[in-house]
Amino acid sequence: MTNTLNSLKEYVNDTLGITLAIHSWKSENKLPLMIRETYRLYESDLLKNRLLLMLADFEEEKTPAAIKKHMEMVNEAWNGEIVLVFKEITSYNRKRLIEHKVPFIVPGNQMYLPTLGVDLREYFRKMRKNTVKISPSTQVVILYALNEKKYGPHTPSSMAEELKYSIMTMTRVFDEIESAGLGEITTEGRERVLLFNAKGKDLWDKARDFMVSPVKKRIYVKSDIQSLRNYPMAGLTGLSRYSLLSEPSTSVYALSSEEWKTTKLKETPMAYESSAMFEIWRYSPARFSREGIVDKLSLYLSLSGDKDSRVEMALEEMLEKIKW
Missing domain, CATH: 3.40.1350 (Trna Endonuclease; Chain: A, domain 1)
Incomplete structure (x- = not known):
């Protein structure tokens, strides 16, 4: 005892x-x-x-x-x-x-x-008032490390090429990760080198308080089923695929702000019988999606504010199944 x-x-x-x-x-x-x-x-x-x-x-x-x-x-x-x-x-x-x-x-x-x-x-x-939230690009780098199990060494140039960001953005990302105590930066020649100081669930637990929901806003879109297949399932629809939670009556999908600007989808003022809900994300959900569903960690962050006990249990069930 x-x-x-x-x-x-x-x-x-x-x-x-x-x-x-x-x-x-x-x-x-x-x-x-x-x-x-x-x-x-x-x-x-x-x-x-x-x-x-x-x-x-x-x-x-x-x-x-x-x-x-x-x-x-x-x-x-x-x-x-x-x-x-x-x-x-x-x-x-x-x-x-x-x-x-x-x-x-x-x-x-x-x-x-x-x-x-x-x-x-x-x-x-x-406590959260004293916790500085990281930028979406920094969150993407952490999710990349967790989803791909690649914890370094990373350089700004290699990560910029891998994740399609500018080297300047990756330089700021490295600073944020170091300031949050999530990684250590050394210098090799002219390159800065990042190495995360934790892996798997340990890194997730350390980083989670700094991370935010990827969802900027949610809208309803009237569209045919064929068009919806171009986007990964998200929200309660995605969670129903990763757990025993029942599928919602209105399907949920996700896309980034940039993708929304170029899409031909039309927003509707309310949910209609043939409509779907779209989450507009701060970064591209397609980057880490698997088999047409957004990644589990981003999905967890997007729904972590939901107070429904069934959703809370389904989220915990989903995390338990992750092979860190």
């Missing part, structure tokens, strides 16, 4: 920048023996909220229904929020706990605290 507590403290500190003080709960003896043998209970507080941490101490995973029953039993002796802490959890049980809005933390993996949602949103809002 000591290792789990240390991992929990590190995870909360890394995620929220908060040092979590954890103490033994003096009223633990009031609980049934079964609960005391199944969980280790500790008292703490987070963002001025009293918490009781229930550290799961069992090898055979319990069903969400059983866990919720255990929480109800503990709640009879505790006046405050209860948060479950797991070393690990199956994808199925994670989804079921979210469906039942049961707060839980898996150190190093996920923090789901719906009852503290307002406090956490306010906390992150304050």
